[in-house]
Amino acid sequence: MSDKNVLFMARTTRFHEFVRTLGTTMGAEVFAATPDSPGAAHDFDLLVLDADGVRADRLEQISKWLESRGNIPMLLIVDEEALPELHLPAHARADFLCSGASTVELEVRARRLMGEDDPFLAEDIIKIDSMTINLATYQVYLDDEPVDLTLMEYSLLSFLATHPNRAYSREVLLHRVWGFEYCGGTRTVDVHIRRIRSKVGPQIAGHITTVRGVGYLFKD
Missing domain, CATH: 3.40.50.2300 (Response regulator)
Known part of the structure; x- marks a missing residue:
């Protein structure tokens, strides 16, 4: 059996x-x-x-x-x-x-x-103020409450959070998060950043900085 x-x-x-x-x-x-x-x-x-x-x-x-x-x-x-x-x-x-x-x-x-491997490793967990990102399960929490993000919102947030204090252009973010074959314009990055900021609240949103003429930076 x-x-x-x-x-x-x-x-x-x-x-x-x-x-x-x-x-x-x-x-x-x-x-x-x-x-x-x-x-x-x-x-x-x-x-x-x-x-x-x-x-x-x-x-x-x-x-x-x-x-x-x-x-x-x-x-x-x-x-x-x-x-x-x-x-x-x-x-x-x-x-x-x-x-x-x-x-x-x-x-x-x-x-x-099904729990047949080791529990998540410490490096799978990122904590920033009240936010926790679990890289193993693709989930984000604020004060232990799950944040309802789409996959691309999660991917963009986790990429910026795992590469802090460095400005990325919209073109680079499209390449790194959406992939080589994405044919849409760079405005989609702005739309996703705006949605992320609205979902994570002002404290965490304050870490996501707009760099004029370049793109975005996540301050740790």
Whole structure:
């Protein structure tokens, strides 16, 4: 009998065989369901969700359902083009990987969510005044309360916070945070900075400095 049970939730079978490799790599038993009718005929230790076509409100409902079952962790499989809109529920024990990832990465992330690896290292935690950034779980807290950030907001904030006291141009931030293939203009950086400032409050927002004619700097 398997030590762990994994529920795979998807509308299609495109990742069915990929997720079933957890049966070989971890000795887990994998069950299937759809996002609209989870069924939950079995107890399970991890939900793997193909996020394609799953709306944000449905994702939030699934997160609350997992919380009601003992805060079961969730691993999302996300298409790369959907990353800018990815919004991990703030209270969820959640992680994600991009479609096209290896079975090794799938196993590592699954084990981490189920507590089968070491707890986060000290270097995974950044504390700045009342804010805590957990680099291992992609979560930000203010006074132990989770901050509701999109993935790109989190990525921009964590990049600046891990590279303090250095000014970065908008072009460099686009390259480092959004990646080589981003085709939008530099104004998107300003929009994301404004959203971050509004969400983290005035104390933390004061660390994010606008450098005229250049871009932004995070003061530690």
